[in-house]
Amino acid sequence: MFYAGAMIIAHLDLDAFFAAVEELERPELRSVPLVVGGDPSGRGVVATANYHARQFGIHSAMSCAEARRRCPHVVFVRPSKNRYSDYSRAVWEAVEGVVAEVQKTGIDEGYLNLTDQAATFREARSLAEVVQATVRAKTSLSCSLGIATCKVVAKIASDRKKPGGVTVVRPGRERAFLAPLDIRKLPGVGPRSEERLHRAGIETIGALASLSDDELGSVLSGKVGTGLRDRARGIDPRALELPGEAVSISHEETFPRDVTDRAVLHTEIHTMAERVAERLHRRGKATRTVTTKVRYGDFSIRSRSRTLSAHTDDAGVIGSVGCELLDRALKDRPGALRLVGVGVSNMAAERQLSLVPVEAEAIADSANG
């Protein structure tokens, strides 16, 4: 093999993620141009367009009004963030079942370190296809992957054959792969540096890559400039940032028979909150974010989270916030539950205390809610 010891990094990007989730929840949307985003009669913008809509030139960040002008029969759907988080979690669970080292960078994208699991780039492609198949089997969602020796090239490559594609950039081919692309495609080039580069006549990543130190210095200053030029040359030493020790603690309970009685559910949540708090105490930690998860009779999952203004390790607080979140979930979608769970995240050993105790805040808020 060439380049012994080269890293093999994949970037995974879900295809038209929000739109795809909406299509799964409402199959009748599959065959129409669909935009998930803000209010088309107001000043909303497109968050995601499905591939039908993209054929009309509709893309993310375009105003919804413009999207409607380009395609008058486009269907607009408001984003349902909680649902996307649930699907996203399911996707990453599926990915982590295949690849050991995963760094999530957004709700619909992340990096996978394939170095230890694939000896060659050919094997890496096969592994990427396994990831795609697993994600599709577990969630019915489609994703695209880019594979390269570093993050920046992998990320650009994942956008190359959408939807459902795998693009491999072999070692040594990075610079040639990037060279013809628009400078805007290079992560780290924001509107301001783009403007400066354009003013200097630099339109492609290749043009940036071939600048001498002096030429570069007159366009972009200091570390920003050399960092971007390195990336343009396909050099990106960033490793994956992996989560340290457990970042969350949770408990869940599947009932022998589906439960609708709110009092039973609340008692269950308080009991689980006590166990969660015990584990927090054991580790000397406190938490700021409480999450309640519910699974309905039809196996669909919803979760609700709330971040408190200060850390707590109090079972009563975790329990009452957990109940409030359960009530919110059941208000949004009533039904009998086969499972409830309570989790905490956003943990710290040292914690800023509050003048107004978080206990009082939690109780006041659940009374208002």
Place this chain on the structure above:
Amino acid sequence: MSVDAPPSTLSFTAPRETVATVLQAVGRAVSSRSSVQILGGILLRTDNGSVEAAATDMELSLRATIDAKIAGEGAVVVPGRVLLDIVRVLPPGEVTFAQLSGESMMSITCGSASYRVHTYDATDFPELPTAADGETHSLPPAPFFDTLATVGKAASRDESRPVLTGILIRLAGNRLVMAATDSYRLSVKESPIELPPGLELDAVVPARALNEVARLGAGAGDSSLELAVQQNQIIFGYSGMWLSARRIDGQFPNYEQLKPDSFEAEMRASRDELGEVVRRVAVLAQRNTALRLGLSEGQLSLRSQTQDVGEAEETMPVSFTGEPIEIGFNPAFFLEGLESVDSDEVVLRLINPLRPGLISDGSDDFWYLIMPIRLAS
């Protein structure tokens, strides 16, 4: 202000310096992120022989007049960013603004430079709160601005609890009280002030708007600060600028109740010297880790430690009474408390590592309550 269709088109001329000064001041209220396009604009309109410039982001508004030669009456809204960019680079000399009739455009000419920019319809611009004649009261500006500068930083930026993003202002009985808290620290200052008869106030005003008021105060000093109190708005007038701020609904925390009745320990130190030491040690209190204060007779030792980065330690002589104690604080909150103290000596009173500490100048007119960080070990 909803403006009736102007009978003619706006046209005026003024020196570049005048225009730039007023527009840059007013432009601070231009909304940068609003989804409502017109809030990104600056309203220009003739009003009683002068030109008024105004901008608002719906939370605060700024208005001022431009001393100009008027050739045509009217009103128009010009996109703020582009207008400010233009006036910043215009050459010295007279600038002429002229609305082009029949077009939604305005021309701006200065020397040999000329621009044509798209405008918005002034009738779409929101009506801005204005103070009626006789509604304003005159205050001595110094106590107001000094008090504001002392407490302002303690207000919260977390929008989830709106009342804490405001500063409580109380005026009564020739006393001015301002209080601000983000629930981790609370800053309260009381100052004597000569109040006009009949003026009383108890309002929570967005800290962001009051920061703009403070900027007005930083400029050339007027002899009085004008204040008008309305049901939902407070209007300030200073140095030719009018600023209106929305009052925040909701109950501000009862700050007297949060102040502990008694303390167990007291440290006195030179404010500047302590500030220097804190700044040096805080370098290694990264990622929300605590600044650790260890107090014993005659000595304060400060420590910080960030995992995988390093640690710092420094001791200084102080006067201390009480049992030895170790307590952790957010270094930024602690420093802001020290910096708010307006005397050479700072007093820190403590109860225990889990109860609030109180920073003051020793008097009761200013106090800064700061909650500790509970330490891991």
